Amino acid sequence: xxxxxxxxxxxxxxxxxxxxxxxxxxxxxxxxxxxxxxxxxxxxxxxxxxxxxxxxxxxxxxxxxxxxxxxxxxxxxxxxxxxxxxxxxxxxxxxxxxxxxxxxxxxxxxxxxxxxxxxxxxxxxxxxxxxxxxxxxxxxxxxxxxxxxxxxxxxxxxxxxxxxxxxxxxxxxxxxx
Amino acid sequence: xxxxxxxxxxxxxxxxxxxxxxxxxxxxxxxxxxxxxxxxxxxxxxxxxxxxxxxxxxxxxxxxxxxxxxxxxxxxxxxxxxxxxxxxxxxxxxxxxxxxxxxxxxxxxxxxxxxxxxxxxxxxxxxxxxxxxxxxxxxxxxxxxxxxxxxxxxxxxxxxxxxxxxxxxxxxxxxxxxxxxxxxxxxxxxxxxxxxxxxxxxxxxxxxxxxxxxxxxxxxxxxxxxxxxxxxxxxxxxxxxxxxxxxxxxxxxxxxxxxxxxxxxxxxxxxxxxxxxxxxxxxxxxxxxxxxxxxxxxxxxxxxxxxxxxxxxxxxxxxxxxxxxxxxxxxxxxxxxxxxxxxxxxxxxxxxxxxxxxxxxxxxxxxxxxxxxxxxxxxxxxxxxxxxxxxxxxxxxxxxxxxxxxxxxxxxxxxxxxxxxxxxxxxxxx
Numbered sequence: 001x002x003x004x005x006x007x008x009x010x011x012x013x014x015x016x017x018x019x020x021x022x023x024x025x026x027x028x029x030x031x032x033x034x035x036x037x038x039x040x041x042x043x044x045x046x047x048x049x050x051x052x053x054x055x056x057x058x059x060x061x062x063x064x065x066x067x068x069x070x071x072x073x074x075x076x077x078x079x080x081x082x083x084x085x086x087x088x089x090x091x092x093x094x095x096x097x098x099x100x101x102x103x104x105x106x107x108x109x110x111x112x113x114x115x116x117x118x119x120x121x122x123x124x125x126x127x128x129x130x131x132x133x134x135x136x137x138x139x140x141x142x143x144x145x146x147x148x149x150x151x152x153x154x155x156x157x158x159x160x161x162x163x164x165x166x167x168x169x170x171x172x173x174x175x176x177x
Numbered sequence: 178x179x180x181x182x183x184x185x186x187x188x189x190x191x192x193x194x195x196x197x198x199x200x201x202x203x204x205x206x207x208x209x210x211x212x213x214x215x216x217x218x219x220x221x222x223x224x225x226x227x228x229x230x231x232x233x234x235x236x237x238x239x240x241x242x243x244x245x246x247x248x249x250x251x252x253x254x255x256x257x258x259x260x261x262x263x264x265x266x267x268x269x270x271x272x273x274x275x276x277x278x279x280x281x282x283x284x285x286x287x288x289x290x291x292x293x294x295x296x297x298x299x300x301x302x303x304x305x306x307x308x309x310x311x312x313x314x315x316x317x318x319x320x321x322x323x324x325x326x327x328x329x330x331x332x333x334x335x336x337x338x339x340x341x342x343x344x345x346x347x348x349x350x351x352x353x354x355x356x357x358x359x360x361x362x363x364x365x366x367x368x369x370x371x372x373x374x375x376x377x378x379x380x381x382x383x384x385x386x387x388x389x390x391x392x393x394x395x396x397x398x399x400x401x402x403x404x405x406x407x408x409x410x411x412x413x414x415x416x417x418x419x420x421x422x423x424x425x426x427x428x429x430x431x432x433x434x435x436x437x438x439x440x441x442x443x444x445x446x447x448x449x450x451x452x453x454x455x456x457x458x459x460x461x462x463x464x465x466x467x468x469x470x471x472x473x474x475x476x477x478x479x480x481x482x483x484x485x486x487x488x489x490x491x492x493x494x495x496x497x498x499x500x501x502x503x504x505x506x507x508x509x510x511x512x513x514x515x516x517x518x519x520x521x522x523x524x525x526x527x528x529x530x531x532x533x534x535x536x537x538x539x540x541x542x543x544x545x546x547x548x549x550x551x552x553x554x555x556x557x558x559x560x561x562x563x564x565x566x567x568x569x570x571x572x573x574x575x576x577x578x579x580x581x582x583x584x585x586x587x588x589x590x591x592x593x594x595x596x597x598x599x600x601x602x603x604x605x606x607x
Contacts, residue, residue, distance in 0.1 A: 071192075071193060074193065084208060095193075099219075108315070113261065121286070129215035161594075
């Protein structure tokens, strides 16, 4: 006969979570806008799909919609005729922002307050990743004027060798050999 | 047992890095490599920091016993901080338990050299035995590559003792013991003034009243009453629980009122040196013999916290043995809705014991159907309340006082009248 009155608990996301999830959509929007500014002709249905995927990713950051979102953003950029436009860095920044926002918001339920240390850490990492993108873009611009031939192949081979060495070193330190 | 799994973010980064790189190479588009490179790096760093240690966690509750409305710390301590970049714990609490933070979810970043503990405050809002909540632990490896869990952790149990509000009351009508603060009918070595009488052998010199001695020429001393303890049996009717319960700071059901009143009465009588016993008429049928002292009070509160409403196996004056000695005051806490309990009360009163009824069903406790004229249940409730009124009339007619519970002073007037009545000469049939 006793009636149990439920206690009031906060089950809705706070302002920090809302802001973070909005960044997922804003990041995707930045990538699309950058592509359009670079001359890509993006149809309304393509924009709609990317936007819908961004919203789904913002709500369910662990869902496969995130892969579709980033793939869609890359596809939209691929429609741009100019291959070495500096706007690609804006598109890269938007994609990194969307990805990392989804990553941080997936660390707990939507009602959870964000851990400030994590936000700062991932902001710094995001900047680092963008600098890598900028470096690749700078390298691309630098080698663009070179005639295709031995130098390009040599550069590619050096990069691959450095990458392989770094990966081998990292993995061997983890396995203890 | 959980294990480390790659995160959705790592899968996303890997898929994008691989696909876009392939397309970039196939189409000869270096700009697509610019988009793929950050995700490739993220994927590589996540894989390079693949964790190797298993994670477990301990759940530590600071206090397993506390009063309703109080709060205690619930700490979740992961076994290791190695390989953990971020730890998230969610806490799903049962009814009448409030967590702090109110979201019931906390994420922390373990720091080197510190124990990676996550702390919640949990507060039971109603007496009883409750779970402190179900905690789920998830941990993420550096660069967000792998995730452990969510893993369910063992639950901690908390016993919420009933709140003991301030309560004072009058003296017991039949003090019989050796200690205590109730005034006896006879003189003795107490502190309450009784009379100025001629000096007797054994009187202390400091008790001599010199003014009277000088006036009368004969040595007189101040006489005091003896102070004795009394025996109180708290009889809690838990056969039914009527009304909504919203915890210590909300609405109270009849059982809430009964349990809290029993706790307050026990605290008061034990404080003044009386012996207090408890008997619960309900599904759990707790019984505790008379005793005094802080340990006895704690034991009594523990039993009250375990009370569950329900019908006992045997309920009737014939089957119940209360072991109440002569002079015991029996305080019955009941909503007066069970005729069998009324019969028990009348039987105890007829055997010469002092019985006082504390009515735990106040008008504001009545459930919504009993107050809403549009529901059919209102008629049933009306009939039930008429039966209840008949029981109250019957009990009162037999000299058992019925008082509604209203905190301090509830029993003052009743006990004063009973004390006066017990000191009056009585006609005894032989």
